[in-house]
Structures are given as structure tokens and as C-alpha cells.
Amino acid sequence: MVVGELNSPGGSSRNTRREQILAAARTLFAGSGYDQTSISDIATAVGVADGAIYKHFTSKREILYEVIREFYEPVIDMAATNVEGMSGIRERLRYLIWLQLRAFTEQPELCRLIIAEARPMEDYYESRIADLNRRYTTLLVEVVEDGQRAGEFNDDIDAAMVRDVVYGGIEHVAWGAATGRRSVDATRVADSLTSLICNGLERRTDRDGLLADAVDRLEHVADRLER
Amino acid sequence: MVVGELNSPGGSSRNTRREQILAAARTLFAGSGYDQTSISDIATAVGVADGAIYKHFTSKREILYEVIREFYEPVIDMAATNVEGMSGIRERLRYLIWLQLRAFTEQPELCRLIIAEARPMEDYYESRIADLNRRYTTLLVEVVEDGQRAGEFNDDIDAAMVRDVVYGGIEHVAWGAATGRRSVDATRVADSLTSLICNGLERRTDRDGLLADAVDRLEHVADRLER
Amino acid sequence: MVVGELNSPGGSSRNTRREQILAAARTLFAGSGYDQTSISDIATAVGVADGAIYKHFTSKREILYEVIREFYEPVIDMAATNVEGMSGIRERLRYLIWLQLRAFTEQPELCRLIIAEARPMEDYYESRIADLNRRYTTLLVEVVEDGQRAGEFNDDIDAAMVRDVVYGGIEHVAWGAATGRRSVDATRVADSLTSLICNGLERRTDRDGLLADAVDRLEHVADRLER
Amino acid sequence: MVVGELNSPGGSSRNTRREQILAAARTLFAGSGYDQTSISDIATAVGVADGAIYKHFTSKREILYEVIREFYEPVIDMAATNVEGMSGIRERLRYLIWLQLRAFTEQPELCRLIIAEARPMEDYYESRIADLNRRYTTLLVEVVEDGQRAGEFNDDIDAAMVRDVVYGGIEHVAWGAATGRRSVDATRVADSLTSLICNGLERRTDRDGLLADAVDRLEHVADRLER
DNA sequence: AATGAATGAGTATTCATTCAT
DNA sequence: AATGAATGAATACTCATTCAT
Numbered sequence: 001m002v003v004g005e006l007n008s009p010g011g012s013s014r015n016t017r018r019e020q021i022l023a024a025a026r027t028l029f030a031g032s033g034y035d036q037t038s039i040s041d042i043a044t045a046v047g048v049a050d051g052a053i054y055k056h057f058t059s060k061r062e063i064l065y066e067v068i069r070e071f072y073e074p075v076i077d078m079a080a081t082n083v084e085g086m087s088g089i090r091e092r093l094r095y096l097i098w099l100q101l102r103a104f105t106e107q108p109e110l111c112r113l114i115i116a117e118a119r120p121m122e123d124y125y126e127s128r129i130a131d132l133n134r135r136y137t138t139l140l141v142e143v144v145e146d147g148q149r150a151g152e153f154n155d156d157i158d159a160a161m162v163r164d165v166v167y168g169g170i171e172h173v174a175w176g177a178a179t180g181r182r183s184v185d186a187t188r189v190a191d192s193l194t195s196l197i198c199n200g201l202e203r204r205t206d207r208d209g210l211l212a213d214a215v216d217r218l219e220h221v222a223d224r225l226e227r
Numbered sequence: 228m229v230v231g232e233l234n235s236p237g238g239s240s241r242n243t244r245r246e247q248i249l250a251a252a253r254t255l256f257a258g259s260g261y262d263q264t265s266i267s268d269i270a271t272a273v274g275v276a277d278g279a280i281y282k283h284f285t286s287k288r289e290i291l292y293e294v295i296r297e298f299y300e301p302v303i304d305m306a307a308t309n310v311e312g313m314s315g316i317r318e319r320l321r322y323l324i325w326l327q328l329r330a331f332t333e334q335p336e337l338c339r340l341i342i343a344e345a346r347p348m349e350d351y352y353e354s355r356i357a358d359l360n361r362r363y364t365t366l367l368v369e370v371v372e373d374g375q376r377a378g379e380f381n382d383d384i385d386a387a388m389v390r391d392v393v394y395g396g397i398e399h400v401a402w403g404a405a406t407g408r409r410s411v412d413a414t415r416v417a418d419s420l421t422s423l424i425c426n427g428l429e430r431r432t433d434r435d436g437l438l439a440d441a442v443d444r445l446e447h448v449a450d451r452l453e454r
Numbered sequence: 455m456v457v458g459e460l461n462s463p464g465g466s467s468r469n470t471r472r473e474q475i476l477a478a479a480r481t482l483f484a485g486s487g488y489d490q491t492s493i494s495d496i497a498t499a500v501g502v503a504d505g506a507i508y509k510h511f512t513s514k515r516e517i518l519y520e521v522i523r524e525f526y527e528p529v530i531d532m533a534a535t536n537v538e539g540m541s542g543i544r545e546r547l548r549y550l551i552w553l554q555l556r557a558f559t560e561q562p563e564l565c566r567l568i569i570a571e572a573r574p575m576e577d578y579y580e581s582r583i584a585d586l587n588r589r590y591t592t593l594l595v596e597v598v599e600d601g602q603r604a605g606e607f608n609d610d611i612d613a614a615m616v617r618d619v620v621y622g623g624i625e626h627v628a629w630g631a632a633t634g635r636r637s638v639d640a641t642r643v644a645d646s647l648t649s650l651i652c653n654g655l656e657r658r659t660d661r662d663g664l665l666a667d668a669v670d671r672l673e674h675v676a677d678r679l680e681r
Numbered sequence: 682m683v684v685g686e687l688n689s690p691g692g693s694s695r696n697t698r699r700e701q702i703l704a705a706a707r708t709l710f711a712g713s714g715y716d717q718t719s720i721s722d723i724a725t726a727v728g729v730a731d732g733a734i735y736k737h738f739t740s741k742r743e744i745l746y747e748v749i750r751e752f753y754e755p756v757i758d759m760a761a762t763n764v765e766g767m768s769g770i771r772e773r774l775r776y777l778i779w780l781q782l783r784a785f786t787e788q789p790e791l792c793r794l795i796i797a798e799a800r801p802m803e804d805y806y807e808s809r810i811a812d813l814n815r816r817y818t819t820l821l822v823e824v825v826e827d828g829q830r831a832g833e834f835n836d837d838i839d840a841a842m843v844r845d846v847v848y849g850g851i852e853h854v855a856w857g858a859a860t861g862r863r864s865v866d867a868t869r870v871a872d873s874l875t876s877l878i879c880n881g882l883e884r885r886t887d888r889d890g891l892l893a894d895a896v897d898r899l900e901h902v903a904d905r906l907e908r
Numbered sequence: 909a910a911t912g913a914a915t916g917a918g919t920a921t922t923c924a925t926t927c928a929t
Numbered sequence: 930a931a932t933g934a935a936t937g938a939a940t941a942c943t944c945a946t947t948c949a950t
Binding site: 569570571573574579608610611612615616617618619620621622623624625626627630633635643646647649650651652653654655656668669671672674675676678679 | 797798800801806835837838839842843844845846847848849850851852853854857860862870873874876877878879880881882883899900902903906907
Binding site: 115116117162164165166167176189192193199200218221 | 344346347352381383384385388389390392393394397398399400403406408416420422423424425426427428429441442445448449451452
């Protein structure tokens, strides 16, 4: 699977009736929102009777969850796979940030769907979508904890808070894009955000100390030489 | 106005009918959510007829916005006032983060209302609430830009992105509290988040400069000795 | 209240909106059955919007129950009042039988409604209709028990069984009328049924006693003659 | 066929697909009611596809009728056979009452099915079930008419009314059992009901007269002998 | 005999808002 | 300021039955 094919996952695009329904729902949900899209709208778009929808899905909400899953799962699978094959802490962090940012800014409507429609739902936290999300955010938490264990990152800061800051930040940025109030260059923002977070986390004191010592010694040498 | 009185703003608590309606709506919205609360529920709670509500508000949504404003405006006023009187960049940043975090974690239901009910609404970005929010986030952007101008902060990083990261992070943390999945110590989280962001933003170039200066001097000394 | 006005009870016919709805529902339920009558049908018949119905009734079922109550309650009130003022056991029995039979055969559609639509409903036995019915059948049970206490009726037979037989019989007769398969003369059937039940219940022991006495005396005489 | 085998009629239990469907339907109808049981439920219980059901039955209603028939027909066959072989009017009456009462109280769910689900159906009176019922009730009418022709029963009372009273009574008693509000001892109730009906029907006046005459004459003889 | 996907009609209920009084 | 009756649109879901395979 290639980065460029986020939404055409080989296996599921067999254009079964199920896929047709999901495709129609994706378009309609993205265009008009979940509440404004009726089962009848979806059925009409597919060209079947209303009742046929229920041969493939048990409820409208299930359709929403599946639409989101089809979009989100490949991103997460890719993230999990690739993060494993990357070496540096910072590298991995940047990748996770960039991937999510890219997915959300390229599909701002699906971003809106997740944030504004799915997440406020009562049973969201028991849904597969929440599971996916947890899988994703766990990847980042683990990278941060790796960084802390390796002594590269300051371990005073709670990794869960870093996760909230990163994904909260991504969501705010993407939400701006989703509501059409801003355009976003995923790569630039990812770099910038990675910098901010990594600098913020880096164990400063020691390196600073070493550096300061080196500078001091240089100064002394210079003084002596001058004299 | 004192920190401890976030929700009893002097001027507006004159217990007029308008205030009674807002008080009832606040309780009901917080308890059952916006959609699940009907105008009838509010009218009944106040003890008036349904129609009477519309003598004071033009729509149900306006009530929501006013409920949020009553909660949010004092926080922002306080932020604007106090931030002005503070000296250090970091100090001001920490204060803004802490105030928002505290407001959201102390009133998780209102936090939920803003994030999950008000913001997804179509006309949210034309509403007074969005204005309030902009006023608030602008405070933070200005502090960051001050820091950048003062040379304290790296100005490679877009202040708007910092704003998204900070408020996105705060919201994620508070949302966890609002949905009852986590308990939050506002002060600790604020400290931690401030650290992360400030460290992330701080200019390293100073030390580079020192180093460069030292090297320069060494070179001069070497020159002179050579001569 | 007079027998002839079973369904025009003074107080309730004020032609309020509520009464209009009940009147329309009565007609429609009687004509097409409960399931086949939609709320829209009723609203249209009254000349109001669908939603207006719910200002007066909480559910379609409540309308059914009220239709039945309006028909049934006066019958029961009358029964309770008049039975009290009657002297003979048999007289009272006949009256109760006749009244129910008359109500059911004069309003066969409402009879059908009670038996075939209301009674099979899940919550029927918790409804006001079941209460009414219990009040009614209790009247008969009490008359039978009075008869048993007075020595007029055989107390070997369970009064509750008599009640089941009487009301079951009435329903079968009335159901035949309701389904249009038979025409019924309430007075003749009431007389006949009263006869059957009273004869069935009457104590025979008296005559046995007389016979035994006579035989005793004959034996005594025979004894004396022998001596 | 023996009384104890009411529901295992030899011929039909060949466990054909048809019988499997009926068995599943019987269980499901009894447990959840006719309306609450879908064709899919039945098909799933049998382990075939929905469409397969229609190879054996033309409609859901036909299944209901067959379920009832399988239960009811043996009872009626037995009644017809045994009533013929019985001598006394009262004996036969008691048997018919007892048999129906026993069937209904032993299978209260099927009793409910007949009374509350099948009978209110529009085409019930054109169905085989109504035929069965007529055959059954005719047996009783004939016994009563035999009694009247033999002079044992009063012929003022319409035999059809007696039928309604008896079966109406049985149904009320059984319905109480079916809805779980009462427990019933079929034999005791049958005896009691038979007593009530027979006493109610017995030609009283003549026999009473004869008896009274006999007693009078005995008294006179005794008097004369004494004197 | 069996499959099982497709049909498509049918409906109770809610509620923000209005307006005549 | 207040009333409160009236509006009326809007919609997910079920299921007996069919039919091409």
C-alpha cells in the first residue's frame, strides 16, 4: 500500500453493494453532514430501496463508523508499520505528526466527521473508531516514552499530555482547514510542530551545561592568550 | 472580580426573568445536552409558558450562546486584565494556559457544551462565542509574538500554530475530564504544558552566539599573536 | 344520567378539542380498527395538524383507552348505582347481565375494540380499562356471594367462576354480534342467561330435606304399627 | 390416540421440513407472540433461508393456523370420538368442558394465540381454525339439544347461548391462566362448571312438581297411618 | 427444494417557533 | 410581558413476500 492511495485500499474496493453504500455515504456525509443525510438519500444515491441498506448495516450510525474506519484504518496501519521501521525518536515523531496532519488536511470533511459528528456521540468511546484512535495515539505515546527511556527526552513531562497536545494541535489546525478558514501545508506544519515538541522535550540542562562549560573554557583560554 | 467567582458576574445576576432562563438553561444543557433539552423544559423549569422565552431570546441557539458567554466572558476579561499586568513572557503564557485549563476542568459540562455542541454548529464562526474565543487565543498569540520580538523565542515557529497546539492540547485534556475518563490537576498540567511549550520555543541561538563570539575572540588573539 | 344516553355524558361533551379528537378516534377505531387508524387520520378528521393531537394525549394508545373509558365508565357507574338500589339477588344479577349485554350489543364495534384490540395489549392489565373492568365484574361477584351468604345460592360454586362464565358468555354472544354473524335481543338473552345461572346456583337441599322428613315419619309410623 | 398425547399426533410428526418449521414456529409464537416473530426468526431457528419457508407455506398466517390446528385438531377428534361413546347427557357435557379446559390450561400460550392473535384476524371466520372451533362447539350444542329432546333439559333456553356461556366461561378461566394471573385445576373447574350448567338447565318445575306431589302423598299416608 | 438479496410501503412522535389574545 | 395552542416537517427502521439463480 502506498501513501498516495489512502482511500483506495485494494481489498475493500471490490465494488460490492456494501462498498457502493459506503462510497455514497462518504460523499453525502462529507457534503451535508451526518444528520442532514437520510438513509433515503444514501439508498437513492446507490440506486436501491431504503430497506436494502439494512441488509448490509444494522444502523445509520454503523455506516458512519464504517466510513470513518475505511478512511482511518489504512492511515493507522501505515503508521504502525512504518514507525516500526524508523530509527530516530524525532524521526518517528515527525512521521506520526505528518501522517495524521496529512490525512486530516487532505480529507478535511472526514476530519470534520470524526471530530464534530462521531466523537460527541454517546457510544463513541465504545466504538471501533475510538479503538482505532487509541491505537494511533498509543503509537505516539510509545515513541515519547522511548525518548524518555533513552534519556533523550525529559521525563518530567507526562507522555499522555504530549499526546493530547500533539493531537489536539493537529485537530485545531485541521479543523481550521476543514471549516475552510485556513489552508495548511502539512509538511511545513509537521516540521514546525515536531520542532516545537522535540525542543520542548529535549533534555536541556546537561547539554546546556556542557556547552556552557566549553564556552567558559574557551573564554579563559582567550583571556590568557590576550594577557 | 475575583478568580473564585467565575460564574457569578456581578452585573448580570440581577435575577431578572432573562437570568432565570439562562440559569435554568445552563443547568439543563449541562445535565442533558443541548439537543436533549427542549424549550419546553426550560420554560417549565422557569415556570413560564413556552412562548415567554421568545420575549427574551430570539432562538434556542441564542440561549446556548449566552449561557456559554456568561461562563466564558469573565474568564477572558480576567485573562486580558491580568496578562497585561504580568512581566515575564513565560509567566504570562503559564497564566493563560492555567486559566483556560482551570475553567474547563472546573466546569467540564460547559466545556463539553462548547466543544461538542456549539462549535460544530453552522453559524458558530459568526457567533459571539467565536469572537470571545478569538479574543482569548489572540492574547496567547500576542504573548508568543512578544517573546519572539524580544528574542526570547524562536521566530521560526508560527505563533498561530503554537496557539492551536496549546488550545488543542487544553481541549483534549479537558475533554477527557468532561467525558469522565480522566481526572486533571489544572496546576500541574499547566506547569507541564508551559514548560513543554516554552522549552520548545526558546531560542538556542544565544548560546551559539556566545560560542561564535568566543571563537571570534580566539581568532583575534591568534591573529595578534601571529603578528 | 339515563340509560338512553350511555354515550353522551353531559359533562364531557363540551366539544373541546379533546372531545373532538376522541369523537373522531371513536369513529375511526370502530370503523377500521386501531392498527388501521393512523394519528394522521384522526388529525385530519378533526381538522388539525398531527402534532396537535399530542397536546391532548401522550400516545395513540392513550386515545384508545380514553375512547373505551368514555364508553365504558358510564355503564359501570350506572351499574354500581342501580345495583345498590335493587332488592332481590336474582333481580340484581339479571340487571348486571342485561346492562353489559345491552352496552356490548348496542356498540358492537366498541365491544370488538375492547376484546380484540385493547385486551391483548401488553400493558392492558395495568391500564384504567382493566380497572374499570375489575370494578364491573366485582359487582357481580358480590351479588353472587350475597346470594350464597343468604343461603339462596349453593356455595359450593366459586363466585369467580360464575363471573367468568357470565362475562365470558356475554362476550361470546356480543362478539357474534360484533363480527356481524348474529343479531341479538339483549333482553331475551339476559333473561335466558339469568335463568340458567340462577337455576344453576339455587340450593336444592330444601326439597331433599322435605323428602327425608317424610320418609322419616313413614318409618316412625311403620315402627309403631309393627309394635 | 390417547389423552396424554394431545400434541404428538402420530401422522404429522415425521420430522419433515414442514414439521420442523411448524415446531419452530410453535415455540417462537408461544414465546414471543405472532407479531413479534418474524419469518426470518423461524427460518433461522430451522436453519434454512427465509425464502425456503414459502416452499411449504403460502403465508405467515398459514403457519399460525397450522400451528393452532396441530394443537387443536387432536383435541376435537378426541372429543368427537369419545363423546359418541358416552351415555349420559351430563357425562358428555362434563367431558367436553373438561377436555377444552384441560387443553387450554395445559397450553396457555396456545390458548393466548387462539384468543388474542388468531381470532381478531380479519379472515379468521373463513379459516380452518374457525371450522375446527365450530365442529367443537357443535358437539356441545348437540349434547344440549339431546338433553332437551330427552326432556332432561329445559328447552326454553337456546342451546347456542349455552354454548357461548360454556366456551366463553372456559376462555375467561383459561385466559386468566394464560396471562399468568391465576392457576387453574381443570378437573375441579370442569366439575363445578358442569354442575352449574346442568343444574341451570335441568327441567325443574315438572320434576319438582312430581317430587312435591310424592312428598305430599307420603305425608298424607304418614298422617293417616299415625291416626 | 433452496437461496438470500431486494423490495418499498408505512407511521408515531418531537419540537422550535409563531401569533392571536 | 405573557400565554399556550397550533404548526407541520422530517425520518429510521421493519418485514412479509418475491424471484432470478
